[in-house]
Amino acid sequence: MIHKPACLVLSGPALAVAAEQVVAVFPRCRDPDAGGAGLGGGADPYAGRMLVVVQAGGLLGRSGPQGGLAVQLAADVELALMVEAVEATGPLVDRPGNAPASWLAPCLDDQQRPVYQLDVPGLVAAVRAPLRRSSAPAAAR
Numbered sequence: 001m002i003h004k005p006a007c008l009v010l011s012g013p014a015l016a017v018a019a020e021q022v023v024a025v026f027p028r029c030r031d032p033d034a035g036g037a038g039l040g041g042g043a044d045p046y047a048g049r050m051l052v053v054v055q056a057g058g059l060l061g062r063s064g065p066q067g068g069l070a071v072q073l074a075a076d077v078e079l080a081l082m083v084e085a086v087e088a089t090g091p092l093v094d095r096p097g098n099a100p101a102s103w104l105a106p107c108l109d110d111q112q113r114p115v116y117q118l119d120v121p122g123l124v125a126a127v128r129a130p131l132r133r134s135s136a137p138a139a140a141r
Contacts, residue, residue: 005088012084
């Protein structure tokens, strides 16, 4: 029997995502110091597709070293997070505290470490909202 983790903890910062919301984990193809569009990411080719890669720390308003791994999320867009490492964890436990965004929830992992659980559909909606406004024709704004 294969044990499947409930969640994966992505370090740099500590974000947790449900295991079923992760499509793939792969090394970054681009130079991680090259920067790029969005929240400190860019675009990477993976499995014949171009993915928008977002620096995980940028989700929390942090800057700093960028990780060498990309975690492709199961979303209706080609989205991946740049992280330093990925590790399996069991179910998360809610913890009191404020979240820096509506799509992040404060939790504890199975080792009682504080993490933010990532709501992937909420993140996609938050990223898309400003894109919709900025791509509207000038007459509609």
